[in-house]
Amino acid sequence: MKSELCFSETPAVSITITQAMAYLFCPRFTYFEECLGIPEHEETRFKVLMGREVHARKIKINPDYLRKRINVVRKAVSVYLASPTLQLRGIVDEVLWLADGTLAPLEYKFAEYRPFVFGTHRTQLCLQALLISEAFAAPVTRGYLVYVRSKNFLREVPFRPNDFHTARRAVQEVLRIIQSGRFPRQRGTAAQCADCCYRNLCV
Numbered sequence: 626m627k628s629e630l631c632f633s634e635t636p637a638v639s640i641t642i643t644q645a646m647a648y649l650f651c652p653r654f655t656y657f658e659e660c661l662g663i664p665e666h667e668e669t670r671f672k673v674l675m676g677r678e679v680h681a682r683k684i685k686i687n688p689d690y691l692r693k694r695i696n697v698v699r700k701a702v703s704v705y706l707a708s709p710t711l712q713l714r715g716i717v718d719e720v721l722w723l724a725d726g727t728l729a730p731l732e733y734k735f736a737e738y739r740p741f742v743f744g745t746h747r748t749q750l751c752l753q754a755l756l757i758s759e760a761f762a763a764p765v766t767r768g769y770l771v772y773v774r775s776k777n778f779l780r781e782v783p784f785r786p787n788d789f790h791t792a793r794r795a796v797q798e799v800l801r802i803i804q805s806g807r808f809p810r811q812r813g814t815a816a817q818c819a820d821c822c823y824r825n826l827c828v
């Protein structure tokens with residue numbers, strides 16, 4: 626999908642938000658994908674396929690109630706952002722300009738609403754927030770998740786100071802694994818490992 630806005634000063638050494646998400650799922654994903662060059666066969670994964678489908682459709686289903694509920698004064702869709710300073714790049718589903726003068730990322734999830742926010746989703750929003758804040762020189766204090774499988778339920782995610790630390794550290798950890806080529810100690814949970822495409826390689 627073509628970005629509506631593009632801030633594409635792509636840094637020489639950088640990672641994508643997707644790479645950071647893979648690291649957060651399991652650091653060994655980073656090792657297998659980036660150091661050994663063994664791709665994850667995500668085309669076989671139902672949720673990823675459905676996620677892509679939703680991604681393609683979401684502009685059409687994006688509800689007007691956003692403007693009323695959270696005082697959106699402007700928005701941009703599929704915004705590519707890159708930062709040499711943050712060593713990070715990626716596409717944000719939506720960048721929202723809010724009436725209080727702050728900006729916010731909005732991310733669609735092919736998921737049902739849960740009464741908690743997954744750490745990976747929080748960090749994803751934080752990484753987007755860092756890019757948005759730098760690109761538009763404006764404060765970003767919260768993000769939004771839309772749960773497509775719960776009738777587009779909209780959830781606000783206020784950022785805590787430590788969230789930004791966690792997000793920056795994830796970027797640095799991915800770069801460290803790539804540059805050092807060292808096999809990470811940390812492993813996924815038993816449930817993750819049982820469903821992991823790398824389980825036959827991972828000792």
Ligand code: SF4
Pocket residue numbers: 651652653654811812813814817818819821822823824827
């Ligand atoms: S098998 Fe487990 S530890 Fe190994 S890469 Fe997969 S999730 Fe991570």
